[in-house]
Amino acid sequence: MKKIEAYIRPEQLEDVKVALKSMNVNGISVTQIMGSGCQRGYREFIRGTEVDYNFLKKIKIELVVPDSRLEEILGKIIETAKTGKIGDGKIFISEISDAIRIRTGERGESTVR
Template sequence: MKKIEAYIRPEKLEEIKTVLDKYNLNGMSIIQIMGCGNQKGWKEYVRGTEVDYNFLQKIKIELVVLDEQVEKIIQSIIEVSSTGEYGDGKIFLYNVEDAIRVRTKERGESAIK
């Protein structure tokens, strides 16, 4: 099992949810965050003083998926998220040692299906 963390533009969320729906995923977490990378934020003037806002709104998507689904899901996220501009996001991949469904006490792959 793998955990996928994808940081994306907020305006791409609905499109990504639609694309990921075809994989019959059993769960997904979505978190509104603020962050910066190469895009560096923006500048505004407040009462005549320049203010540098380093953080931009982003969406963090977390998924735990079966190993055989990983590449297809990553490619789908990239296809939908990519605009070719700074700020398109990043994807991180982690190994998941185990998963446990609290209600039924199922472990492993059956806990995420």
């Protein structure tokens, strides 16, 4: 199993959710975060004072998927989250050694299907 952590633009969230739902992907966690990368934030003048906004609003999507579906799910996230501009985000992939469904005690890959 693999854990996907995708950091995307907030305005792309709905498109990514719809795309994943169309692929019957369940078990998605979404977190509103703030971060800084190549985009570097922006500057604004408020009441004559320059304010530097180093952190921008982003969305973090987390999901655990079977190894066999990893590439198709990654492809769909990239396809729907990509705008072609700096700040589109990043995706990180981690190995998950086990998963347990609390309700039944079931273990392994079947818990994420």
